[in-house]
Amino acid sequence: MATITQERADMAPASAAAERTPPQRLTQHILEIVSDSGEGAQKCGQIFGSVSAKMGNGVWTVEIIPAEIQPPPRSAPGASGNRIRIGSAPVTNWGDETNLVVAFNEQALLGRHRLDALADDAIVLIDSQWKTHADERIRAEWDAAMEEMSGKAYRFVEVPIETECLTLVENPRRGKNMFVLGLLAWIYGRDLDRIREEIAFAFRKKSEEVYQKNVDLLDLGVKWASENLDFRFEVPPMPEVEPRVVMNGNQAVALGAIASGMELIAMYPITPATSVSHGLAETFSKYGGILHQAEDEIAAAGFAIGASWSGKTAFTVTSGPGLALKTEFLGLSVMTETPLVVVDVQRGGPSTGLPTKVEQADLLAALYGQPGDSPHVVLAPATIEECFHAMITARRIAETFRMMVIVLTDANLATGVQPFRRPEPVHDWFALPPDLSPVPDGLRPFDWDPDTGLSRRFIPGQPGGMHTTTGLAHDEASRVAYDTATNQRSSTMRSRKLAVLHSTMKPPAVYGPDSGDMLVVGWGSTKGAIEEAVDRAQADGLAVSSLHLRFLSPMEPGLRPIFDRFRKVMTVEINYSDDLGDPYITEENRRRGQLAWLLRAQTLTDVDCWTRVLGEPMRPGAILRAIRSHMPAQTTPKKGGAA
Amino acid sequence: MATITQERADMAPASAAAERTPPQRLTQHILEIVSDSGEGAQKCGQIFGSVSAKMGNGVWTVEIIPAEIQPPPRSAPGASGNRIRIGSAPVTNWGDETNLVVAFNEQALLGRHRLDALADDAIVLIDSQWKTHADERIRAEWDAAMEEMSGKAYRFVEVPIETECLTLVENPRRGKNMFVLGLLAWIYGRDLDRIREEIAFAFRKKSEEVYQKNVDLLDLGVKWASENLDFRFEVPPMPEVEPRVVMNGNQAVALGAIASGMELIAMYPITPATSVSHGLAETFSKYGGILHQAEDEIAAAGFAIGASWSGKTAFTVTSGPGLALKTEFLGLSVMTETPLVVVDVQRGGPSTGLPTKVEQADLLAALYGQPGDSPHVVLAPATIEECFHAMITARRIAETFRMMVIVLTDANLATGVQPFRRPEPVHDWFALPPDLSPVPDGLRPFDWDPDTGLSRRFIPGQPGGMHTTTGLAHDEASRVAYDTATNQRSSTMRSRKLAVLHSTMKPPAVYGPDSGDMLVVGWGSTKGAIEEAVDRAQADGLAVSSLHLRFLSPMEPGLRPIFDRFRKVMTVEINYSDDLGDPYITEENRRRGQLAWLLRAQTLTDVDCWTRVLGEPMRPGAILRAIRSHMPAQTTPKKGGAA
């Protein structure tokens, strides 16, 4: 690999144009590449993103996926591509509107415009061919699109993308993306050697000739940019950082599962959870792991429970509709105290809802969905890195407490790509092989410790441990028991385990000053956006801090004292809540964000909420506006007789 | 039927013994008859109960059902029979411990003793044959049983039940129950004509001879009692009451469904819900109704949704495990705004739990079980009479609001038998036939009124109404929509309907003074027991009132102002909560009763709870003790910084 000096030497652009156009220094910038699907915008973006990460930038990449598998060309809903946010500090979320977009055609651009994805002053590099296209229908579409977008102050830069590419290839559908990569390399001063490496890797299965063709297109793009563009951006890298890995949340969940020592996943495909299994399907067997694609989610849950019961904790991965189907088995896991890890990658609901979009609306279902009293653990990683470590924690709790553990992630974590500190696997992350030693005489399968409710489970193969596990009410010996005392006692023991786990937890840390006018509380994937908004609010002189919760059951300790130090507490969530001021909505009948609801019951604090169900990750700017509009008037008493 | 005078003339006992033994006047008494299953104790109890009702007493009957289908004879867990509480005022619950028990053998008695079912000073009429039985093993069992029960001050009265019966029949297993009915008729002064009518009805399919044999046994019992017993009880009837019907809660649900005009039930058998369908299986078709026993609960829900969607609101009936399986379809009903009525007859949980026993632990699952935001109605009848009317209300709301409505009853209502005011069916209870008139031009299948969220659904067969209903996010025209605005708007419209319904509701009425030291809040089947406990508490000079909630979603209005008038608010529920003072349990990590949790979030009041999961209905006496032990010390501030 090229040495530093070589790199510097070859840092694009090495051209006179570069000198003519001194780059504008930025701390962060958001760019995206959109095209018809199949034109390779995604690969272009991926290479740009990973090269930026390697150069030391903070990066957050999101795929732009059309609703259909293969949408018609030049259609607004068909926009496909990649959105990359780079920064000179770690990037924790997708940010606000896009600053620079490269569009292969005006329809793809229009799709983004309609979703409000682009900043008012966004720079738009667009293929000029359509404007003057032979087909007048297309020319008309171009004009209509420009008309529709005229309200915004986009800065259009017409680029003869296809025309240029045709000088090197016959079928431009296969080449444009590399040309565009060249444009971007010049604009953002990306390391061309690294880009060539990535290209080489991407086409490793193709011929040398294919590789060369792509590199030529890349250089052509660089050349065109250097000769025609009068703007460049520099987003300086971070000072040397510790070793990092870059992946999305589902890949992190899969690797975390491996690192936890779990050896069996039973699942049924469902967006956006499926890709967890795609990763494992490739590698799990190498670790001695087994992946079972069941006939449905019910069977997947049952299969995992059977596996856990007879060996080591197993897990299943799903999303809303699948979680619904698993409900009955989750109750059985709780009742039989069979360890189980359930990952719910939340998507837009209710029902089939918005399968590819983000939402945080399964919280209450995860907590309370199972009929009867079903004490269990619910935790929610807040970052892609935490997706990895959450699996290790979940497996350990499930085993130690004979408990069902639900891990709530969402489509934002699942599809967002971000570098994070490389995990360094250690032995105690991994589950031990099941202990099949004989069961000491007199021990029973549910010898609950009267204080902690903990007991040691027997695994088939353990001599002397024979018993029948049952979902019916049962006593210490696992005998079916219908009497009043046993049901009260066994219910108490199952619940007690949560109190014990709670007693080991510490209060969460406040982000920012630990007292002030407003505390923003969040959970799950919104952490980065919330904290960025809080930073900006503080910069604007607002006394705002934030708090992020990982454990929803048992609820993290010490919340009330923290809340008491703020004049107002408000959750920010990607789920539905009624807005005060809307017709018929009163303080009393208002349906609140799911975390807000929990925190009110837990702390008796008048927790307000600002939530949206737009099917997209939270934008820091939107949160900032919500903070401003919800700041308590200096006169408001902290807790009003709200309800 | 016999005239009043005849009745009086023939009121048992017309004997001298009666004169010797003046009856003791009581306002209420609890008696039960227990035997091996198959010995007819149930029929005996049923006849006693219905005759008592006809004579003008308040009555609450509960079946005593063994866990097994056919338990071995003379086994404690095999106790089978009937428990009747009669009063000179309406009886609203099963009461406390039993005052008088007739036991066919000492093992059946022991089963009841072990469940703490009998009052310390209970009168026990028991067949004396076992004490002196030829089989010494049996004699030993008798002695052991007496030994075990010696701690209590039961007043044993040995009756040669079998010996006496053998003077009239060969196989006493078939006759004892009528002899015992005679004993009870004499003790409680029941109308023998009415009893004979009931016997005649019970054996209407049998020969005249069978009838005569049973009446002879009855008379024998009366005669034996009058000659040997020195105690009688009189529970005076109520002053003439309006026409009444007597039935259990599942029968009331079935008749209520008919009265609501619903014409299709799709179900899958599950205790204790199944008997709703048993009733309908007999009669529903006569009303043009259809009963579909589906392959599972999922299919039952889907079948009902299909029926509702294409015609009139249909319903399904289930219990915990079945509710769990229906979860996904309930979300679809909400998302597609397809009316649906779901009856959940709650049983002991979690998982398969205690299938035949009572619990109120599905509340949160009913409210929040569906992933995503799924606004819907949850209501809980508090009495058997309300089970009837709840179905009419549920159907109307489901149709008016295009809403899924869950009706929560429980095993206590389902199996309790009680007389109540005879419903007088009127036209507007019944659903109208679906309107198949052409859809006016321009109308869309989800033309949400922006204020109320209400819209008119189109039914197949309506010309011009063609559209595709979908569980995906959709717009007014029912087109799949992935854009941000539509999802926010449609979510708002579905939620708004609950606020509109809420706006039509009045605050619930407080039972007792509307301010005081403690307010006991309940929901569902516990109403009678709670109010009886409150009455006693007030009689003891405690400033206690109670409040009973029928609507859990939307929550009934005006609670906070009511709560503010009491120094302490406490729920009483048949579900699990941690008890303060137990190891590891703190105010902060305590898992509370399900209603208590809701009310805390709703009113920000420090609502305490007293709950038990004994698998049996609440006893008023136990509630009274809980009230006493939870009364706020005069010093306690009303709302402490609890959590």
Added chain:
Amino acid sequence: MSCSLLHSRSDDDQVFALGDYEAALPRWCPGCGDHGVLAAMQRLLVAEQLQPDQTVFVSGIGCSSRFPHYVKTYGFHGLHGRALPVACGIKMTRPDLTVFVVMGDGDCTSIGAAHWLHATRYNMNMTALLLDNNIYGLTKNQTSPTTPIAHTSNTHPYGAALPPMNPIEATLGFTNASFVAQTAEWIPGHMYATLRAAYRHNGFAFVRILQRCPVYTPDIFQAAVKKPELAELLVHDDGVVVPELDRIYTRQLRHDPGDIDAARRLAEPTDVIRLGVFYRNESHPRYEELLQTRRLTTDEKIQLLNQELDSYAV
């Protein structure tokens, strides 16, 4: 309960053209076999002049389950695997409606298997189509029960472990099966004739349609598409006969759909793809007919209810 509804029909004299059955623009991939199924279905709707407002398409979730959105009738696009219970509820309530069910292979044979088996047993008068592309399409390339052994997918990158399920063989074992057929979307004439036979069958008609997915299983049906000799047409007057295919599809077998044993033998896995009606038997009762009852007026209901309440009188 719905007999009376039958009289609510309108403009029975109207004639419907293809356009009357076209709704949203299909969003399937170019070359997707589903386009052809839709075309054949719309052709059938025209040919049979089915009232758009009296016709219902019910589906689950999947690429194929988008079908109802593209037909201008009533439609119910429900839950993955659960099309049949919903369709049965509709047909029971409204026997007057014509009901079509569209399912994918994962939808019907994996998560929906229990309903598939039981709906066959209920034998309600409806037409159920299994659009079998041997893959999970909408969720982007996972193995389905009908995926050929060793075929690679995202969940089985080293190849499917199990031999593919044979839906025809299975359905023929389900009690009460009354119409079981197989056709291929790349032979429009045969597909149309099969759909028509299914629609005209009085009972539960199950049709497996072999369907190309150029995106995830381009290879699977390629050979069969190119080589007509790989297909064997089961022909019979009580099944489907498509004379215009005789020239190309020379491999034909006379099979009496009334012969269950022969049907089962023919359904066993072989390397030829058999197309046609395997089994047909109209003698089975239809569940909706067994349960239909006379619809009552509210007055009649009140009278009955009063009688019933009296039987509970104290």
Added chain:
Amino acid sequence: MSCSLLHSRSDDDQVFALGDYEAALPRWCPGCGDHGVLAAMQRLLVAEQLQPDQTVFVSGIGCSSRFPHYVKTYGFHGLHGRALPVACGIKMTRPDLTVFVVMGDGDCTSIGAAHWLHATRYNMNMTALLLDNNIYGLTKNQTSPTTPIAHTSNTHPYGAALPPMNPIEATLGFTNASFVAQTAEWIPGHMYATLRAAYRHNGFAFVRILQRCPVYTPDIFQAAVKKPELAELLVHDDGVVVPELDRIYTRQLRHDPGDIDAARRLAEPTDVIRLGVFYRNESHPRYEELLQTRRLTTDEKIQLLNQELDSYAV
């Protein structure tokens, strides 16, 4: 993953007697056919000397599903209809365990139908028993899919509307079926021989046991119990042969379990009750064998994981 577990066995020389397999006192009704099934199973456990701690009984919910509580091995009494997924998860994780599955007719053929079909396809090495009393027992007398037409129950007081499902016919249609047999609990010798054959079969052995429920379906099997001539024994060396029955059960038919077509013909509804092995084929792969992988030490895993993490390195 569990090969290493195989070495954790203990006291292999111990000899087990009937008592070693007896747990809680059965709570079934007097005369319930389940008692006989339990006796036959315990006899088999003794005969095969199965390690109690290496044997697992998995069941759903129902009278029959109480079975595991009465056998002193490991047991899992799970959810109604879901015994098979749990059993498959156990067998996949622990191929070293001997797994028996006990289901009722509602349990297996109604709510559990999808799992029944797919577990057959997975063909894991376990023995699945369908205790078929033609009724829902535990919930007190509701119609099950196998309830005879016109038989009255609490949900069909006027008689079951549909013809009964035929579980043997259905299973024979399921892809990968490898062992399908039927026996009757009132012929202990035949039941025992059938259970033994099922246990010894390497693959998924499905046995339907006709079971009397004296409480709710006393009439149904009465005739067959009284009249041996109503039963026809399918005999074959590769199936079951019970010489001691020859005198009473004179009606016998030689049937080669390898012949699927004959098996299906014999499975079709008739008024004789056919008992024996309908089909058997050990050539199908067993899913757990297809997926077994070498178990790694933690060190090996860490090494692999580090390599994989490096492939994600920035």
